[in-house]
Amino acid sequence: MGYFFITVKKLVLLRLVFFGIVAFWSCNNAETKRAQTIVSGKVEVVADETLLPVMEEQVAVFEHLYDRTNVELTSAQENQIIRKLLNKEVEVAVLTRQLTEQENQFFKARKFTPRVYKFATDAVAVIVNKQVSDSVITLDHLVKIMRGEKSTGSLNQLVFDNPNSSTVRLLKDLAGVDSLPANGVYALKSNLDVLKYVYETPQSIGVVGVSWIVRPDNGTKKYVEGIKVLGVKGREGEPAGGGYYKPSQSNLADSLYALARPVYIINAEPRKSLGMGFAAYLTGESGQRVILKAGLLPDSIPPRELIIRK
Structure with a gap:
């Protein structure tokens, strides 16, 4: 009889542990799905190597402003970046030219048009x-x-x-x-x-x-x-x-x-995700200020705030 109760207790305990793990995994999975928004989640960005210093600054400021974001920045040569975009190895890129008509055909075949934003010179x-x-x-x-x-x-x-x-x-x-x-x-x-x-x-x-x-x-x-x-x-x-x-x-x-x-960010994400948020940041006031400090010309000059003291 004692052995029977011990076995039942073990089964109950195992079930509790199992359902606890499932619940934990489900919560984490749901949280991960919720985290993939335009202001949270993770995105990989590959930038032209000639622009790496200014893009490193951009990522640092962006992640500071939006602390639930993780931008994995890498750099490569122009030809390599284009190849990665066309092969769907990366969805967000920073280049000094737009895609050619031939390159755009790869996306048109998928019935998708990348969003392209100029944010600096x-x-x-x-x-x-x-x-x-x-x-x-x-x-x-x-x-x-x-x-x-x-x-x-x-x-x-x-x-x-x-x-x-x-x-x-x-x-x-x-x-x-x-x-x-x-x-x-x-x-x-x-x-x-x-x-x-x-x-x-x-x-x-x-x-x-x-x-x-x-x-x-x-x-x-x-x-x-x-x-x-x-x-x-x-x-x-x-x-x-x-x-x-x-x-x-x-x-x-x-x-x-x-x-x-010119400098462009090309967002080839097929959904509204962090790449869109990062592009909005680059073209917005905060991103344009980083461009200004880095010695490039912002696409829109950030306003200057004057403090008038009496």
């Missing part, structure tokens, strides 16, 4: 070692190097972050070439590598995203202090061709800098 900075006496350069000079032509002066070695990067694509488009020349142009692995190379090689010209040099962190500060940014003269007949201009926000606003480019 970036500048591609042209840098040299501080020991170099030159302080300006022409776009024509850069184009000649990209075409493999001989150009005057001592600065004839152009260094990029990666052969598949957005900066290479920009200069290739301006030069009207499909590939890099055999001599005079070199591609490394990252923007940080370009900073290091120019720091150590006085005869080189580096091409980097401006956010890498405006607010350098401890890992890049040494190299940024050893380089300088050149003023760039654009093509004749264009606003940027009237003088030599540096990649400042005022020059970007007045279309005076020849190597400016």
